[in-house]
Structures are given as structure tokens and as C-alpha cells.
Amino acid sequence: SKPCLDSIGTTIFTVMSALAAEHKAVNLGQGFPDFACDPALVDAVTQAMQAGHNQYPPMVGVPVLRQAICHKIVALHQRQYNADTEITITAGATQGIITAILAIVRAGDEVIVLEPCYDSYVPNIELAGGVAVRVPLTPGTFRPDFAKIAAAMTPRTRAIIINSPHNPSATVWSDADMQALQNMLAPTDVLLISDEVYEHMVFDGQQHQSAARFDGLAARAFIVSSFGKTYHVTGWKIGYVAAPAFLMAEFRKVHQFNVFTVNTPVQYGLAQYMANPAPYLELPAFYQRKRDLFRTGLAKTRLKLLPSEGSYFQCVDISEVSDLGEADFCQWLTREIGVAAIPLSAFYGNGFDQRVVRFCFAKQDQTLQSALQRLQKL
Numbered sequence: 001s002k003p004c005l006d007s008i009g010t011t012i013f014t015v016m017s018a019l020a021a022e023h024k025a026v027n028l029g030q031g032f033p034d035f036a037c038d039p040a041l042v043d044a045v046t047q048a049m050q051a052g053h054n055q056y057p058p059m060v061g062v063p064v065l066r067q068a069i070c071h072k073i074v075a076l077h078q079r080q081y082n083a084d085t086e087i088t089i090t091a092g093a094t095q096g097i098i099t100a101i102l103a104i105v106r107a108g109d110e111v112i113v114l115e116p117c118y119d120s121y122v123p124n125i126e127l128a129g130g131v132a133v134r135v136p137l138t139p140g141t142f143r144p145d146f147a148k149i150a151a152a153m154t155p156r157t158r159a160i161i162i163n164s165p166h167n168p169s170a171t172v173w174s175d176a177d178m179q180a181l182q183n184m185l186a187p188t189d190v191l192l193i194s195d196e197v198y199e200h201m202v203f204d205g206q207q208h209q210s211a212a213r214f215d216g217l218a219a220r221a222f223i224v225s226s227f228g229k230t231y232h233v234t235g236w237k238i239g240y241v242a243a244p245a246f247l248m249a250e251f252r253k254v255h256q257f258n259v260f261t262v263n264t265p266v267q268y269g270l271a272q273y274m275a276n277p278a279p280y281l282e283l284p285a286f287y288q289r290k291r292d293l294f295r296t297g298l299a300k301t302r303l304k305l306l307p308s309e310g311s312y313f314q315c316v317d318i319s320e321v322s323d324l325g326e327a328d329f330c331q332w333l334t335r336e337i338g339v340a341a342i343p344l345s346a347f348y349g350n351g352f353d354q355r356v357v358r359f360c361f362a363k364q365d366q367t368l369q370s371a372l373q374r375l376q377k378l
């Protein structure tokens with residue numbers, strides 16, 4: 001018999017980072033910061049290790065971290081989750097997402113994904129025996145098309161996965177978008193997985209519309225977040241999931257048998273560090289400045305800028321610069337110009353090519369400047 005993931009290759013992020021290293025290109029492909037995290041966070045984790053927090057934590061995460069997360073969600077979104085029954089610490093958002101999917105999706109269940117989407121969702125659904133139903137975001141603007149989403153719903157629809165701020169398009173869902181989703185789901189028992197890993201990176205004074213802000217969504221949602229994004233520590237692989245107790249109980253049954261527990265000292269360190277909200281409150285301004293620096297430079301090239309409302313990504317249209325398809329363009333750009341990017345086709349099931357590529361601007365200013373210098377040659 002065939003291996004069940006026979007159509008799955010190596011993720012684009014690994015492929016492009018390897019190519020960038022091979023060609024000594026400036027790596028604006030895979031999304032990760034190239035600058036240090038706050039030394040106070042490293043101190044907090046070091047102190048937790050020195051204090052002896054080095055054995056298995058409780059299966060669902062250490063209480064102080066779950067409580068800190070609850071405090072943050074109340075402060076930002078006015079919803080009180082129960083730290084004991086409704087929050088679980090995960091090994092990054094990646095494990096949170098697959099665990100939520102494995103907890104709720106059974107053979108033949110349909111899960112709606114909005115394309116382009118993060119590359120783990122569809123393989124996760126298929127691993128669970130489910131069927132991914134791909135609904136395109138509106139071409140060009142990447143806004144949700146609720147008529148199309150509603151048309152994709154069937155009696156077999158088990159869940160829908162959303163992601164705002166959005167990877168890769170950098171769009172942000174509005175209050176009206178979330179209301180529309182809430183109204184659409186109201187007469188159904190369809191569950192929601194809300195991937196909010198870029199929750200603290202929303203620009204131009206917009207508000208992140210967490211599913212936690214909407215009664216009708218929160219009651220059916222797994223909300224997934226990642227400390228890696230918020231605190232510039234993607235290599236620590238730690239995040240959390242918030243969900244109503246009846247869903248979290250199912251989630252934990254899977255969690256205990258795929259990862260069991262997550263790194264103890266990092267949990268204690270984060271709990272202490274989170275007491276100060278300043279680092280995440282300052283994040284929008286921090287990244288908006290980098291976005292603007294990068295966009296100002298790109299505006300001097302023939303790459304056409306798309307909006308970047310949130311996340312740490314900037315998409316550009318390459319059609320005035322090259323006749324290549326976007327995947328070939330990214331290879332060429334890495335080898336010949338020395339800048340790595342990610343083709344948007346990697347976020348679609350059928351390789352749809354709209355001549356758009358994604359850059360990550362979570363980089364030191366000098367890294368962005370050196371990428372821009374190279375991109376001026378286009």
C-alpha cells in the first residue's frame with residue numbers, strides 16, 4: 001500500500017532556508033527574526049532552570065503560565081478563560097493546530113481552509129482522515145468571501161480554520177468579517193480553529209479581532225497562539241491553545257499522547273516575563289517601523305507592493321520584473337540576486353501562480369537594507 005503522505009514533500013520554508021544558506025543570500029524567506037530576544041526573557045528562563053524547574057511540568061502546562069495567559073486575554077479581549085480547564089501549553093502553534101485537528105476530525109469529516117493558507121493545515125486534516133475543502137480568499141485582495149465559504153459548507157463540515165493576521169497575505173480580518181463568520185456559523189455546530197499567531201502584529205491603529213471577542217465564535221473555537229512570534233524566540237517552540245472546557249477536554253486527550261508536556265523552565269520564564277505587558281503592547285510599533293522601512297525601499301524597485309496590515313510579511317507582485325513563474329522566480333532571486341523569498345503558490349493545493357512572492361521583514365534594519373540594495377538591481 002502507498003504511504004499516506006506520498007504526495008507531501010519537504011516544506012517550502014526548509015527548502016528556501018537551505019537554498020539561502022547555500023547561496024549566502026539574505027534570507028527573507030522563512031519567517032523568523034534575525035535579532036536577539038529581550039535578555040530579560042533569557043534571564044527569566046535561566047533563573048527558572050537554576051531554581052530547579054527542570055522536570056516534567058503538569059501535562060497541560062504550569063499553572064502560573066496558564067494564569068498569565070488568562071490575564072492577558074481578559075485584558076485584551078474581555079473574555080475570562082478558566083486556567084485549569086480551558087488553556088493548554090503547546091510545543092508551538094504547529095502542535096496546537098495538529099492537536100486540535102486530531103481531537104475533532106474523524107474519517108470523512110470536511111474541514112474548510114481558506115487559500116492561500118499555512119502549509120501544515122491540509123496535511124494535518126488529511127492525517128486525521130479528514131477532507132480539506134479549499135475555499136479561495138478573494139483573488140487580489142485576499143479578503144474572505146462569505147458567500148463562497150457558505151457555499152462550501154455541507155452536513156459533513158466539522159470545522160473551519162481561519163488565520164488573522166494572515167500568513168502569507170498580511171491581511172487582517174475586521175470586526176465585520178468576524179461578525180459575518182459568527183452569523184454564518186450560528187445555525188450550525190461547525191467548530192472553529194483560529195490561528196492567531198500574529199495577534200500582536202497589527203498595524204496602522206487597527207485592532208486584532210480575536211475569536212475570543214465574539215461570544216458565538218469563542219464558544220466553538222480553538223484559539224491558537226505562539227510565543228515564538230510574540231517574543232522573537234521561534235526556536236523555543238512554545239505556544240498555547242485556549243478553548244471552552246468541552247473542547248479542551250478532547251484536545252488534552254490527544255495532547256497527552258503526542259507531546260505529553262512542554263519544556264518546563266521556558267514556561268516558568270515566560271510566566272514571569274508576561275507580567276509586564278509592554279513587550280507585546282510595543283510590538284505593533286516595532287514591526288510597523290520595519291514594515292515602512294522595507295516598503296519605502298521596495299517602492300524604488302519595479303516590484304509592486306501589496307498591502308501589509310499585519311503579521312511580519314510583505315507580499316509583492318513580480319510581473320513587471322520577470323517572466324518567470326513565482327516559484328522559479330524565488331529560486332532565481334536567491335541564486336542570482338542573493339535574496340530569498342517564498343512563492344505564494346506554496347500556500348495553495350494546486351500550485352496556483354499569481355506572480356506574487358512573500359518577504360519576511362522580521363529582520364535587523366541592516367539586513368533589510370542589504371536585501372533592498374540587492375533588490376534595487378531588479
Ligand code: PMP
Pocket residue numbers: 031091092093094095118163167195197225226227228229234237238239
Ligand atoms: N501558523 C502560522 C500562520 C504561522 O505562520 C506559523 C509560523 N510558522 C505557525 C502557525 C507555527 O508557529 P510555531 O512556530 O509556534 O509552531
Ligand code: GLN
Pocket residue numbers: 011013014029030031032167
Ligand atoms: N511561520 C513561518 C513562515 O511562514 C515559519 C514556518 C516554518 O518554518 N515552518 O515562514
